[in-house]
Amino acid sequence: MECKKAIRLINRFLDDDLDTEELQDFIEHVESCEECNEELTIAFLVREGVARLENGNVFDLKKELDLTMNKANHSLKLREGMQWLYYVIIGLIVVGIAFVILILIFL
Numbered sequence: 001m002e003c004k005k006a007i008r009l010i011n012r013f014l015d016d017d018l019d020t021e022e023l024q025d026f027i028e029h030v031e032s033c034e035e036c037n038e039e040l041t042i043a044f045l046v047r048e049g050v051a052r053l054e055n056g057n058v059f060d061l062k063k064e065l066d067l068t069m070n071k072a073n074h075s076l077k078l079r080e081g082m083q084w085l086y087y088v089i090i091g092l093i094v095v096g097i098a099f100v101i102l103i104l105i106f107l
């Protein structure tokens with residue numbers, strides 16, 4: 001992913017609004033690109049900082065960003081797992097249909 005695209009996705013990332021592929025590319029890029037990581041940190045600090053100031057609840061935001069990244073990584077793994085399960089189910093359905101066709105042919 002290019003920096004330009006990663007930066008465009010930051011807000012949607014913070015809204016938890018990326019699809020699996022985007023999320024994967026985004027995380028990969030941000031974890032390896034210092035510039036975009038900084039952009040993300042700033043966007044996160046601004047967004048969360050304002051929310052916190054409003055309810056007077058200012059924590060260690062950098063730590064929370066790490067937490068957000070961990071959560072995103074976790075949800076990505078979960079989604080990949082779901083995708084894997086989806087392929088298994090499709091595979092089983094195909095095998096099942098093939099099996100039924102074979103039975104019909106040999107009966």
Ligand SMILES: [Zn+2]
Nearest residue numbers: 003033035036
């Ligand atoms: Zn970048």
